[in-house]
Amino acid sequence: MHFRPRMMAVLAAGTACALLAGCSGKGELVVDEGVGITAVRSTCPAVGIANATGDMTTFRVPGSSDARDIDLVAAITDVRPECDEKASPVKSHVTFKVQVRRSDNHGARDVTLPYFFTVMRGGNVVIAKSLGSATVHFADGQDRAETTADGTATIDKKEATLDRAIHDRIVRPRKSGEADAAIDPLADPSVLAAVNKATFEVLVGFQLSDAQLGYNATR
Numbered sequence: 001m002h003f004r005p006r007m008m009a010v011l012a013a014g015t016a017c018a019l020l021a022g023c024s025g026k027g028e029l030v031v032d033e034g035v036g037i038t039a040v041r042s043t044c045p046a047v048g049i050a051n052a053t054g055d056m057t058t059f060r061v062p063g064s065s066d067a068r069d070i071d072l073v074a075a076i077t078d079v080r081p082e083c084d085e086k087a088s089p090v091k092s093h094v095t096f097k098v099q100v101r102r103s104d105n106h107g108a109r110d111v112t113l114p115y116f117f118t119v120m121r122g123g124n125v126v127i128a129k130s131l132g133s134a135t136v137h138f139a140d141g142q143d144r145a146e147t148t149a150d151g152t153a154t155i156d157k158k159e160a161t162l163d164r165a166i167h168d169r170i171v172r173p174r175k176s177g178e179a180d181a182a183i184d185p186l187a188d189p190s191v192l193a194a195v196n197k198a199t200f201e202v203l204v205g206f207q208l209s210d211a212q213l214g215y216n217a218t219r
Helices: 009-019 164-171 189-197 210-218
Strands: 029-031 035-037 046-049 055-059 070-083 090-102 109-121 125-138 144-155 200-206
Touching: 046 070, 055 210, 070 109, 070 200, 090 109, 090 125, 090 200, 109 144, 125 144, 144 200, 164 189
Parallel strands: 046 200
Antiparallel strands: 029 035, 055 070, 070 090, 090 144, 109 125, 109 200
16 A cells, blocks of 8 residues: 555644644743743654545445445544653554444444554654554444554654754744744754654554555545
C-alpha cells in the first residue's frame, strides 16, 4: 500500500498543538509587559488515524467496486492514547475500536482485518511500523460487530525534547515596537526544522491494498 503520512482533517487541530509545542488555555499569544508565545511542549506524541486508511471496504466479487457487491464495511474509531511524558523512554499506548458492518447477516462468522501502527517523525519520516490484526465475531442474524485493538510506541525522550536554545527563541517575550514583535518564530526555517525534528506522531490505519486505497479516494 502507499502510505501517506498525514492525519485526517478531524485531527488537524491536535497536530497543530504539537507543532506549536502545546496549546495554552488562553491561546498561543499573550500580552503581559510585552508580547510572547506561551507554550508547554509535551514529549508525548500526537495520535491519530492516517489519511485515507481509517475505513476498509471488501466485496463479495473479487475486483468489483459496485456498491451492490459490498461484503464488509469497517472503520477505526475512538483512538485513545495513554502516555507519561515524564517517563524515559516515552511510551505511548494507543487503543482504538474497529467497527464492522456486514451486508449479509445470515450465519455466524469471524472476520479478521489487518491494521498498521506507525511512528512518524517531523510529519513525513516513518521511524517504526508494525502490523496487527483485529478479529470481530458476528452471531447469526447480527450485522454489526466491534472489537478493540492496540499498539505501543517507544520514543527516545531526548529525541522528543526541543533544544533549549530553540525553546527560548519561541517563548521569548517580545515588547511592542520591536522589529520581530509580530513575527511568528516558526517562520524561521531553522526553528521550524528543529521543532519538526523533535515532533513525533503515532498513526494507525487499516493495512489496505492499492485497490482499497483507490476505492477510499473515490468515496
